[in-house]
Amino acid sequence: MDLHIASQIARTHLLAKKRQTLVAMLGVTFGIAMFITMISFMQGVNQFLEDSALDASPHIRMYNEVNTQRPGLIEALKPNGFNVIYHQKPKNESARLKNGLIMAQHIEREPGVLGVSPQIATQVFYNNGPIQLSGTISGVDIDRENRLYKLTTRLKSGSLKALKTNPDGLIMGSVLARKLNVQLGDKVTVTLPGGGTRILRVVGTFGFGVGTVDNTKSYANISTVQEIMQRDPSYITDIHIKMIDPLQAIDYGKRLRTMYGYYTEDWATANTAILAGEKIRNMLTYVVSITLLVVAGFGIYNIMNMTVINKIKDIAILKATGFDGKDIVAIFLLQALFIGFTGGLLGLVIGFGLSYLLSITPFDAGDFLSIKTFPVIFAPKYYGMGLLFGIVTTVLAGYFPSRKAAQVDPVSILRG
Amino acid sequence: MMSTVLSARHLNKYFYDPDKFQVLKDITFDVQSGEFLAIVGKSGCGKSTLLYLLSTMDTDYDGQVEMAGTTLTGRNQDFLARFRNEHLGFVFQFHFLLPEFSVLQNVMLPGLKLGKYPEKVVEERAMEKLRLIGMADYARKPASKLSGGQQQRVAIARALINDPTIIMGDEPTGNLDRANSENVFAIFRDLAAKGQTIIAVTHDPDFAAGTDRVIEMSDGMIINGHETKDRQAN
Numbered sequence: 001m002d003l004h005i006a007s008q009i010a011r012t013h014l015l016a017k018k019r020q021t022l023v024a025m026l027g028v029t030f031g032i033a034m035f036i037t038m039i040s041f042m043q044g045v046n047q048f049l050e051d052s053a054l055d056a057s058p059h060i061r062m063y064n065e066v067n068t069q070r071p072g073l074i075e076a077l078k079p080n081g082f083n084v085i086y087h088q089k090p091k092n093e094s095a096r097l098k099n100g101l102i103m104a105q106h107i108e109r110e111p112g113v114l115g116v117s118p119q120i121a122t123q124v125f126y127n128n129g130p131i132q133l134s135g136t137i138s139g140v141d142i143d144r145e146n147r148l149y150k151l152t153t154r155l156k157s158g159s160l161k162a163l164k165t166n167p168d169g170l171i172m173g174s175v176l177a178r179k180l181n182v183q184l185g186d187k188v189t190v191t192l193p194g195g196g197t198r199i200l201r202v203v204g205t206f207g208f209g210v211g212t213v214d215n216t217k218s219y220a221n222i223s224t225v226q227e228i229m230q231r232d233p234s235y236i237t238d239i240h241i242k243m244i245d246p247l248q249a250i251d252y253g254k255r256l257r258t259m260y261g262y263y264t265e266d267w268a269t270a271n272t273a274i275l276a277g278e279k280i281r282n283m284l285t286y287v288v289s290i291t292l293l294v295v296a297g298f299g300i301y302n303i304m305n306m307t308v309i310n311k312i313k314d315i316a317i318l319k320a321t322g323f324d325g326k327d328i329v330a331i332f333l334l335q336a337l338f339i340g341f342t343g344g345l346l347g348l349v350i351g352f353g354l355s356y357l358l359s360i361t362p363f364d365a366g367d368f369l370s371i372k373t374f375p376v377i378f379a380p381k382y383y384g385m386g387l388l389f390g391i392v393t394t395v396l397a398g399y400f401p402s403r404k405a406a407q408v409d410p411v412s413i414l415r416g
Numbered sequence: 417m418m419s420t421v422l423s424a425r426h427l428n429k430y431f432y433d434p435d436k437f438q439v440l441k442d443i444t445f446d447v448q449s450g451e452f453l454a455i456v457g458k459s460g461c462g463k464s465t466l467l468y469l470l471s472t473m474d475t476d477y478d479g480q481v482e483m484a485g486t487t488l489t490g491r492n493q494d495f496l497a498r499f500r501n502e503h504l505g506f507v508f509q510f511h512f513l514l515p516e517f518s519v520l521q522n523v524m525l526p527g528l529k530l531g532k533y534p535e536k537v538v539e540e541r542a543m544e545k546l547r548l549i550g551m552a553d554y555a556r557k558p559a560s561k562l563s564g565g566q567q568q569r570v571a572i573a574r575a576l577i578n579d580p581t582i583i584m585g586d587e588p589t590g591n592l593d594r595a596n597s598e599n600v601f602a603i604f605r606d607l608a609a610k611g612q613t614i615i616a617v618t619h620d621p622d623f624a625a626g627t628d629r630v631i632e633m634s635d636g637m638i639i640n641g642h643e644t645k646d647r648q649a650n
Contacts, residue, residue, distance in 0.1 A: 322501020
């Protein structure tokens with residue numbers, strides 16, 4: 001088999017039928033371009049959602065799950081008796097993490113832990129004049145919280161320092177502040193479910209770009225919240241932990257649970273919906289892309305088949321003059337390969353162009369997501385995959401017609 | 417100086433479609449080096465079948481074919497392709513050249529496939545063969561632009577490119593007008609005079625009369641394998 005002559009013949013065949021070659025190429029081009037665009041966009045969405053979820057939530061959250069289910073005493077004593085109990089009150093259980101601050105100190109010293117923020121979180125009502133909105137308030141050590149969530153970059157107005165110097169300060173989610181119609185320096189009444197009330201001053205607003213946070217959450221000093229709740233200075237309800245490697249959080253969370261006996265929730269569990277959505281989007285991307293490529297493959301198969309039929313006399317002449325089956329396969333497979341490769345390359349360029357256009361298309365996600373254009377990832381590996389898929393498809397589509405060409409019986413053709 | 421370049425021994429061939437039918441019946445003959453041989457006979461007598469069988473492209477037969485000291489019966493396709501490339505040149509009745517290629521490329525292709533000489537040398541040799549048949553001026557023209565007669569002459573140049581042991585022609589003048597037929601025949605005659613072995617199937621009596629030896633076939637058998645008179649006179 002001589003690839004040089006085979007490629008020379010293949011090139012001549014392709015150039016002789018330029019339009020047909022172009023049509024076959026465009027099939028691959030379209031398939032690859034769509035593949036690139038779709039995968040870049042879908043992965044962009046995945047990455048964006050994952051990032052915003054991961055940024056705004058702790059890798060591990062440790063808290064005391066208040067479990068109020070308990071059987072009545074009489075049920076415990078006489079499980080088979082005919083027991084009727086009305087209005088059994090649940091047990092009063094505190095959400096407190098016992099020795100929480102000491103636990104936080106221990107966890108902070110462990111390797112692989114990026115930062116720990118012990119905090120006290122509770123439901124509240126925010127009142128400003130006639131407006132009443134429910135939300136949450138987190139009493140935090142703002143420096144520690146900043147290390148976990150990079151709050152400085154999330155601030156829309158005010159400063160973190162203002163919270164440290166003002167015991168009655170409040171840094172509020174930007175959407176919540178807008179709904180309450182408060183600005184920097186305005187006062188808000190905070191009412192706890194337990195009855196405590198306090199007037200706090202807005203010293204800053206933040207936006208994570210995640211609706212559930214920006215809509216409801218405020219930060220205050222840990223001591224202030226303890227005071228409103230009338231608790232002692234060691235009372236905390238949550239420990240937020242960030243790891244250096246988020247993937248380690250899942251195992252580490254389980255270890256913490258057995259170590260301290262408190263409930264832990266890792267980011268993967270907390271964001272199951274996002275991760276499931278990610279899997280579905282990935283699946284969708286591959287299904288659509290492979291369908292497109294298979295369609296392109298059939299296009300090439302048809303065109304190559306037609307070429308073989310058109311060239312059947314030439315094949316017979318070539319075989320008569322000493323070209324063997326492998327040469328013939330090479331001639332037609334090289335044509336398919338050329339179509340796949342150039343069509344694929346063109347597809348990569350067009351795919352890049354489409355992805356780029358998508359990435360600058362304005363997209364208003366409202367308050368829910370903090371993006372202005374569609375999220376798109378430009379990763380070289382997708383382009384490599386696209387080209388590989390394109391070539392594999394065309395080689396498969398070209399192989400069968402080539403083999404048919406190799407099996408042409410020259411005698412029956414040449415006898416006329 | 418005469419040596420046997422082709423020997424066919426007891427060749428039998430059957431067609432199975434639509435019914436079993438014996439096309440060739442116990443064909444045995446030899447071809448000497450430098451012979452210009454014509455196989456004649458009525459349509460359907462099996463002369464073309466015999467030629468394609470000798471050409472190694474048809475391997476479905478009983479008997480034995482030996483060419484240039486090599487037994488060709490029972491070889492695999494790749495070996496036979498290689499053998500055709502090196503030892504055989506073909507001139508067909510209908511299909512002459514590859515239309516997308518230039519005249520020169522058509523002539524060069526089997527030479528490039530053989531790979532005996534570098535491309536430059538093959539090109540020179542191809543030009544030389546084209547000069548021999550008087551087509552050198554058309555070397556750069558696309559093959560599809562040539563007339564049938566011109567294409568057939570180029571096909572002869574292509575057959576010659578690897579200095580084959582035997583040139584085989586299946587009705588080489590069958591599809592040409594009188595002037596072109598004579599032209600092509602003149603080239604064959606010329607080659608034969610230079611010692612080239614040629615086997616041609618033909619039903620053109622003028623063509624057959626000009627050859628050294630005529631094998632006449634009927635119903636799959638050789639009925640007459642005489643040498644023409646002028647050869648005997650030599």
